[in-house]
Structure formats: C-alpha cells, structure tokens
Amino acid sequence: MMIEQALDFTGRRVLVTGAANGFGRAIAQSFHARGAQLVLADIEAEPLATLADELGAQACVFDQTDPRSIERLSEQAGSVDVLINNAGALVAKPLLETTEADIRLMLDTDLVGVLLLMQHFGRKMVAQRHGVIVSIGSQTAFCAGENRAVYAAAKAAVTQLTKAAAVEWGPHGVRVVCLAPGRSLTRMTQQTAAPGYQGDRGLARVPLGRWGSAQEVANMTLFLASEAASYVTGETLIADGGYVLG
Ligand SMILES: NC(=O)c1ccc[n+]([C@@H]2O[C@H](COP(=O)([O-])OP(=O)(O)OC[C@H]3O[C@@H](n4cnc5c(N)ncnc54)[C@H](O)[C@@H]3O)[C@@H](O)[C@H]2O)c1
Numbered sequence: 001m002m003i004e005q006a007l008d009f010t011g012r013r014v015l016v017t018g019a020a021n022g023f024g025r026a027i028a029q030s031f032h033a034r035g036a037q038l039v040l041a042d043i044e045a046e047p048l049a050t051l052a053d054e055l056g057a058q059a060c061v062f063d064q065t066d067p068r069s070i071e072r073l074s075e076q077a078g079s080v081d082v083l084i085n086n087a088g089a090l091v092a093k094p095l096l097e098t099t100e101a102d103i104r105l106m107l108d109t110d111l112v113g114v115l116l117l118m119q120h121f122g123r124k125m126v127a128q129r130h131g132v133i134v135s136i137g138s139q140t141a142f143c144a145g146e147n148r149a150v151y152a153a154a155k156a157a158v159t160q161l162t163k164a165a166a167v168e169w170g171p172h173g174v175r176v177v178c179l180a181p182g183r184s185l186t187r188m189t190q191q192t193a194a195p196g197y198q199g200d201r202g203l204a205r206v207p208l209g210r211w212g213s214a215q216e217v218a219n220m221t222l223f224l225a226s227e228a229a230s231y232v233t234g235e236t237l238i239a240d241g242g243y244v245l246g
Contacts, residue, residue, distance in 0.1 A: 006227035010035030013080040014225070017064065017117065018087025020047040022186030023136060026214035027084055027221050028055060034222065039077045042087065064113035065105065074120040079128055082225045083121040085114050085135035090188050095149040103150050110154035118165055118176070126172040132225045135162060136217070137180040139240040146200040155180070159236045166234030175233040177224045182240025184212040208241035 014031045018024035020042035028040055028051060038057035042048040045061045052059035062073040064087045089109040091102040114135055125131025140152035141159050158178060165176040183202075185193040192199060193211050203211065220239045223229055238244055 001227050001230075003228055006230070007222065008034055009082075009222075009226070011037070012082060013037050013039065013078075014082040014084065015039040015041065015077050015080045015121070016084040016086060017041045017062075020044045020051060022188060023181070023184070023214050023217045023221075024084070024086045025051060026218040027086060028057070030215075030218040030222050031082075031084075031225075032057070036082075039080060041073055041077070064117070065108040067112075067116055070113060070116045070120060073117075074124075077121075079124045080121060081131055083117065083125075083131070083133045084221060084225065085117050085133060086221075087113070088136065088188070090148070090151050092147040092151075092192065094147055098150055106150045106154055110151060111157050114158055115161060118161065122165060122169055122174060122176070125174040126169055129173040131174045133165070133174070133176045134221055134224050135176075135178045136221070137162075137178040137236055139180050139182045139238060139243050141180055141236070142238060142244040143246075162236060163234040170233055175229075177229070177232060177234070178236040179217065179220050179224055180236050180238045180240065181217045181220075182206065182212050182238075182243045184214055184217060186214060205246070206241040206243050207245060210241065212239065212241060 014036040016024050016028045019028045019040035032055045038055055040052050040057045041060040041062050043063050048059050060073050060076045063069040089105055135158050137158045138155040140148045141156040162176050162178040183189055183193050
C-alpha cells in the first residue's frame with residue numbers, strides 16, 4: 001500500500017482518551033482530518049463537548065482512575081479500530097515530597113487506567129481480529145530526570161506492557177505500540193516547558209535545541225496507528241529531539 005493511502009482513516013473508528021486538551025486534542029484533530037470517525041473521552045466535560053461538536057464526534061466523559069468508569073466507557077464506545085491511550089497525569093515533585101495521594105493518582109491514571117483500557121479494547125480487537133493500540137508513554141521512561149520518579153516508573157511500565165500485549169495479541173491481528181514524546185508545551189508542562197525555565201537540566205539536553213509540539217506528537221501517533229506502520233508492534237518510538245541520548 002502506498003504511503004498516502006496508508007495514512008487514510010476513512011471509515012475507521014478511533015477512540016482518543018484525554019482528548020479535551022493538549023496532545024489528545026491535536027491527535028483528535030489530525031485523525032479527523034484523515035477521515036476517522038471519532039470517539040473522544042475525557043474527565044473534563046465542557047471542553048470535550050466543544051471539541052466533539054466541532055469534529056462531529058461521540059463524546060464520553062470518564063475518569064481513568066475509576067475502573068467502573070472505564071467499563072462504562074468501553075460499553076459506550078463499543079468496538080473501535082484504534083485506541084489512543086493518551087490521558088495522563090503528572091504531579092511534578094521531588095521524590096521525597098511526593099505524597100501517597102500523588103503516587104496513587106499517577107499510578108491509577110498512568111498505569112492501571114492505561115492497562116484496563118488496553119484490556120477492555122484489546123479483548124474486543126482480538127475478537128474482531130484487527131486493531132491497533134497506541135499508548136502515549138514518555139521520554140522519562142528511558143532516562144532519569146528531576147521531579148518525575150513515579151510518573152517515569154508508570155510510563156516505563158507502559159513500555160513493557162506494550163511489548164507483552166504485542167506478543168499475546170499479535171497472532172490475533174492486533175498491533176500494540178507506544179509513543180514516548182519528549183517535553184512539549186501543554187497544560188501539563190506549562191511551567192517546565194515555558195521559555196526560560198531553570199528548574200531542571202531541560203533544553204540543554206536536547207540536541208535539536210527545542211521542545212516538541214503537540215502537532216509533532218499527533219503526526220507520530222497517526223503514523224503508528226496507520227497501515228504505514230503495519231509491520232511495527234511492541235515498539236516504543238521515542239520522539240524527543242534526542243533528549244534521551246544524554
Ligand atoms: N506534555 C508533555 O511534555 C508530555 C511529554 C511526554 C508524555 N506526555 C503524556 O502525553 C499525554 C497527554 O498529556 P498532555 O501534555 O496533553 O497533558 P494535558 O494535561 O494537556 O492533557 C491531559 C488530558 O488528560 C485528561 N485527564 C487527566 N486525568 C484524567 C482522568 N482521570 N480521566 C480522564 N481524563 C483525564 C485531562 O483532562 C486532559 O484533557 C499524557 O499521557 C502525558 O503523560 C506529555
């Protein structure tokens with residue numbers, strides 16, 4: 001299949017979590033531009049409804065830290081061809097200041113919720129004998145940095161889960177991949193990606209000399225979910241301007 005055709009999502013049902021803001025929003029807009037039929041999910045009802053109206057999408061309000069809410073999302077969304085497991089939470093603090101509530105929030109959102117979504121939609125994809133799951137991991141899974149210990153541990157676990165699910169579901173026609181972006185300016189990083197931020201080793205570590213953009217994340221997500229990546233599974237693609245190189 002030629003690349004242009006491979007990047008076409010006409011008639012494909014795509015679920016994007018965390019779609020109301022940041023990367024999720026750019027991902028939803030990019031899939032829409034390629035003809036996808038979207039199901040958008042987020043905990044924030046208002047911006048979610050506005051975007052869903054704009055894109056002619058189904059909107060599902062859900063809480064990724066609540067297994068029952070994920071179950072309801074699975075029922076509402078039905079079967080999909082693509083799951084973009086994007087919603088996430090970061091409490092950026094030094095490890096010694098990270099509270100038990102912070103730890104639980106990050107593990108519940110960034111690991112347990114991501115895993116439950118993989119299971120719910122993976123089960124349906126295995127039954128229909130096709131599907132792609134793209135989870136949004138992080139560069140922090142690959143190198144230690146300040147104020148990210150628990151978040152990084154959860155994201156590293158997603159990289160490993162991606163490999164395991166790919167091995168189990170590959171024979172059933174399901175690809176499971178992960179995208180590990182570098183830092184980009186979103187609400188999550190409104191301080192740490194702001195110009196002039198000095199709180200960590202930051203931009204000095206990025207060979208390309210700039211942070212990424214939500215559109216770059218959306219482009220790589222689209223590629224991984226598409227037929228252009230039809231022989232890629234279990235892989236985590238690091239898109240970080242070279243940050244993890246040291
Ligand atoms: N921004 C970065 O630099 C960066 C870098 C690497 C990875 N990531 C990852 O990219 C993903 C998107 O992050 P972003 O930067 O767009 O952040 P963001 O804060 O702009 O967006 C996150 C979205 O997830 C939703 N969300 C949060 N908790 C939720 C919950 N419990 N249930 C349902 N929805 C929930 C939020 O409402 C929001 O719409 C996350 O998984 C994040 O960890 C971000």
